[in-house]
Amino acid sequence: MPVFDPMVSGLIELKRTGGEGLVAQLTSQLRSLIATGRLGKGRALPSSRQLASDLGVSRNTVTYAFEQLAAEGYLAASHGRRPVVMIDGRERIKQAGAAAAGERARKPRLSPWAAKLQRADWPMSYRGQLKPLRPGLGDFREFPNEVWARCLRRSAVRAGRRELGPVNRLRLRETLAHYLATSRDVRATADQIMILPSAQAALTLIAATLISPGDNVWVEDPGYPGAAAAFRASGARITGIRLDEQGMQLMPGLAAPKLIFMTPSHQHPTGRLMSLARRTEFLAASRPGKTWIVEDDYDGEFHYDSRPVPALQGLDAHGRVFYVGTFSKAMRSDIRLGYLVAPAALVGTLEIAQQHTGLIAASHIQEALAEFIADGHFLAHLRRMRRLYHARRDHLVEELQRHLGEVLSVEVPPGGIQLVARLKRGRADQAVVKRLVAAGVETRALSSLAVGRPRDHGLLLGFAAWRESEISAAVRTMASCF
Numbered sequence: 502m503p504v505f506d507p508m509v510s511g512l513i514e515l516k517r518t519g520g521e522g523l524v525a526q527l528t529s530q531l532r533s534l535i536a537t538g539r540l541g542k543g544r545a546l547p548s549s550r551q552l553a554s555d556l557g558v559s560r561n562t563v564t565y566a567f568e569q570l571a572a573e574g575y576l577a578a579s580h581g582r583r584p585v586v587m588i589d590g591r592e593r594i595k596q597a598g599a600a601a602a603g604e605r606a607r608k609p610r611l612s613p614w615a616a617k618l619q620r621a622d623w624p625m626s627y628r629g630q631l632k633p634l635r636p637g638l639g640d641f642r643e644f645p646n647e648v649w650a651r652c653l654r655r656s657a658v659r660a661g662r663r664e665l666g667p668v669n670r671l672r673l674r675e676t677l678a679h680y681l682a683t684s685r686d687v688r689a690t691a692d693q694i695m696i697l698p699s700a701q702a703a704l705t706l707i708a709a710t711l712i713s714p715g716d717n718v719w720v721e722d723p724g725y726p727g728a729a730a731a732f733r734a735s736g737a738r739i740t741g742i743r744l745d746e747q748g749m750q751l752m753p754g755l756a757a758p759k760l761i762f763m764t765p766s767h768q769h770p771t772g773r774l775m776s777l778a779r780r781t782e783f784l785a786a787s788r789p790g791k792t793w794i795v796e797d798d799y800d801g802e803f804h805y806d807s808r809p810v811p812a813l814q815g816l817d818a819h820g821r822v823f824y825v826g827t828f829s830k831a832m833r834s835d836i837r838l839g840y841l842v843a844p845a846a847l848v849g850t851l852e853i854a855q856q857h858t859g860l861i862a863a864s865h866i867q868e869a870l871a872e873f874i875a876d877g878h879f880l881a882h883l884r885r886m887r888r889l890y891h892a893r894r895d896h897l898v899e900e901l902q903r904h905l906g907e908v909l910s911v912e913v914p915p916g917g918i919q920l921v922a923r924l925k926r927g928r929a930d931q932a933v934v935k936r937l938v939a940a941g942v943e944t945r946a947l948s949s950l951a952v953g954r955p956r957d958h959g960l961l962l963g964f965a966a967w968r969e970s971e972i973s974a975a976v977r978t979m980a981s982c983f
């Protein structure tokens with residue numbers, strides 16, 4: 502015997518204003534009550550007359566909803582009888598859960614590329630809310646959202662009026678070629694510049710285009726895990742190269758690699774600046790067409806103590822250097838824009854790879870960025886952030902030296918958005934980081950950025966994204982943890 506459920510109307514809430522009609526709302530709410538098992542199999546719903554009166558709607562509204570759900574198999578409705586639920590929602594959920602668990606346990610056979618990415622220990626996972634002093638971030642709270650929104654709106658309206666165009670927008674390519682030439686001494690024509698959704702996308706494209714299984718790739722040690730992961734996934738044999746005061750060292754004893762990845766403006770993570778002499782040595786040792794160099798200038802806009810050293814790309818006369826940049830640090834990471842300045846000989850190949858992988862940025866966002874830069878908003882924002890981040894770097898250094906000078910030795914970077922504080926007395930960093938994260942200070946262990954066996958122990962601390970009061974509070978918390 503079907504059981505009458507007098508509470509159905511209490512489970513339904515219909516909105517009289519807003520876009521969705523009453524029939525659609527009622528149908529979807531009843532469907533969801535049945536699918537989740539709140540209205541179990543065999544339950545009799547109130548008659549259409551009763552439910553219409555309980556909900557204060559017309560009887561037709563309820564009849565249409567019942568008819569739709571009967572057509573979908575959720576209800577059995579016959580004339581003069583109350584409709585009865587035909588589906589066991591709880592049982593279906595249980596079955597779906599069991600099926601998903603079974604599928605998860607089956608472990609599909611992955612390609613070598615995907616299997617290597619699973620083991621990469623990257624991207625780093627920070628759980629929950631953003632907390633001080635998470636590294637790798639600029640201060641998105643300071644971003645001029647209103648100005649950016651106006652550029653976006655204008656470009657979206659213009660986009661609606663024009664023909665579909667090339668994936669790498671000419672206006673942004675030209676704007677970037679000019680900006681990079683004047684600010685970073687990058688020498689490239691506009692058609693060498695590819696606009697991508699991120700710097701990581703550029704690394705993925707380079708790896709897919711140039712790396713064959715077994716190729717040797719040098720990366721900095723400690724270094725940026727995203728780069729090692731991208732090249733390793735393509736089958737590269739990765740060698741971590743130690744740093745000295747001038748940055749990555751040249752290893753004449755090792756066979757010349759296929760590719761060298763470096764962050765010469767501010768080495769990731771130490772922030773060290775590669776000297777001009779070292780840049781020249783690397784170029785001299787890289788035979789054109791044999792060894793490629795990837796110069797990742799992820800936060801090169803932020804220099805505080807001296808004029809920046811010219812980009813390696815601009816010093817190269819033989820088209821050996823890829824120059825990679827991103828707007829993730831200088832603007833906001835969720836804008837999803839980066840770029841790649843490619844050696845002229847590889848532009849066509851990379852553009853085909855770009856089309857096949859779909860690593861294409863939305864054209865109205867590219868146009869908005871071109872306007873944002875051309876109208877001077879980008880440089881104005883950079884000037885303001887440079888002043889702000891400079892003060893924040895100094896503040897973090899002072900606070901660390903004052904409260905934690907006994908246990909930490911701070912390396913002051915000449916620019917960038919983060920710094921390394923090494924642990925004194927041979928302390929291991931992983932346990933310290935665990936304690937700090939639990940106390941609300943998000944830092945990353947230097948040893949987790951090692952390529953081989955970790956030799957350096959310390960903390961990677963972001964300063965750019967955090968106000969001086971937040972930095973002070975975080976350092977006090979750190980002091981209480983040591």
Ligand SMILES: Cc1ncc(COP(=O)(O)O)c(C=O)c1O
Binds near residue numbers: 700725828829834838
């Ligand atoms: C050295 C380095 N390169 C590249 C990136 C990635 O930039 P994007 O967000 O554009 O992929 C990061 C981000 O943290 C980085 O630290």
